[in-house]
Amino acid sequence: MRIGEAAAAVGMTTKTLRFYEDRGLLPAAQRAANGYRSYGDETVTRLDFIRRSRGAGLTLAQISDILRIRDAGQAPCTHVRDLLARQLTDLDWQIAELVALRSTVARFHDTAAAADPAACDSERICSYL
Known part of the structure; x- marks a missing residue:
């Protein structure tokens, strides 16, 4: 899906999606032959997680840590529980x-x-x- 579709799927702007990508919260998008960004369903899942995390008041650094744990193949649930307790x-x-x-x-x-x-x-x- 293209950037506008991915952003709309989670209720954010394309500018916000690009910002999250620039900050490393999203992996770099694949590019189509025409140079347009192309996103998969896993990006929408990740964006939805980021949106919910921001709604809980977590910082981008905290969200990045959670995603890093998940990307390493571990469940970040204990880490998230501790962050929410501090929150x-x-x-x-x-x-x-x-x-x-x-x-x-x-x-x-x-x-x-x-x-x-x-x-x-x-x-x-x-x-x-």
Whole structure:
């Protein structure tokens, strides 16, 4: 299949597919006599895996490691499980940080909403913060 068909099969652009190929996440495409790239079903399977991995928040480096393990003939499932566990820990930390930030911003907003802007302290840049 041609590049547009492969990209459309997994809901991405041809530019993204070329990017993944340039980054080594996809093997170089075979070329038809006319010079067009030609992709097989295994490329669509790989692109779908990359798309799902990105959806789980994995980095391209992490995805590359998973693919390298698979390409070496080993199942990367244990490695993926460990990556997902770390991803969950990181997400929990980020959520806690965002909850704390929201609380801080809400306090500042409440102060600003209740204040009279005309009474702003001219010695400070803004008395709301």
